[in-house]
Amino acid sequence: MTLTAAVIAQPNGTAPLAATPAPGPTMPELFETWEKWSTHDMLTRAAAIAHRGGDTGKVARIEKLIDPQPVAALDAVAANYEASTLLAGWRWHAVRAAREAGATWREVAAVTNTTAEAARAEFLAHIERAEQYGHRYTDTAPYRAVLNDDHDTTRSA
Numbered sequence: 001m002t003l004t005a006a007v008i009a010q011p012n013g014t015a016p017l018a019a020t021p022a023p024g025p026t027m028p029e030l031f032e033t034w035e036k037w038s039t040h041d042m043l044t045r046a047a048a049i050a051h052r053g054g055d056t057g058k059v060a061r062i063e064k065l066i067d068p069q070p071v072a073a074l075d076a077v078a079a080n081y082e083a084s085t086l087l088a089g090w091r092w093h094a095v096r097a098a099r100e101a102g103a104t105w106r107e108v109a110a111v112t113n114t115t116a117e118a119a120r121a122e123f124l125a126h127i128e129r130a131e132q133y134g135h136r137y138t139d140t141a142p143y144r145a146v147l148n149d150d151h152d153t154t155r156s157a
Contacts, residue, residue: 037076
């Protein structure tokens with residue numbers, strides 16, 4: 001993420017407290033970039049396969065669908081990276097909500113393809129980073145409140 005020259009100055013006008021992130025593309029814009037590249041890539045590959053198979057009619061039909069101004073692959077990589085980074089960074093908020101709703105660490109682990117211990121450790125790491133770097137902006141008490149649970153492995157009906 002790039003940073004702008006804008007900073008938050010201390011009240012006395014001395015050294016800045018923090019740089020503000022430059023506004024970047026929105027999540028729908030990131031997905032649109034990715035989708036345009038992905039569609040172009042898939043159609044180009046399909047046309048090549050049809051061409052190798054000698055199906056000129058299919059090639060012609062596919063080529064009509066190919067955007068003449070494709071998204072550059074590097075732009076698609078950047079959009080994919082930014083979207084996945086944002087989503088991963090926001091996951092801990094959804095984990096907190098799931099835990100508040102009664103989900104166990106085993107259930108969180110099952111939907112994130114990890115172990116309960118690893119899911120909890122990742123959640124704790126997010127809390128600790130927020131406390132270290134974003135303590136002025138994030139109240140971590142609700143996150144710590146769902147960190148441990150006496151009935152963590154099972155949920156009563």
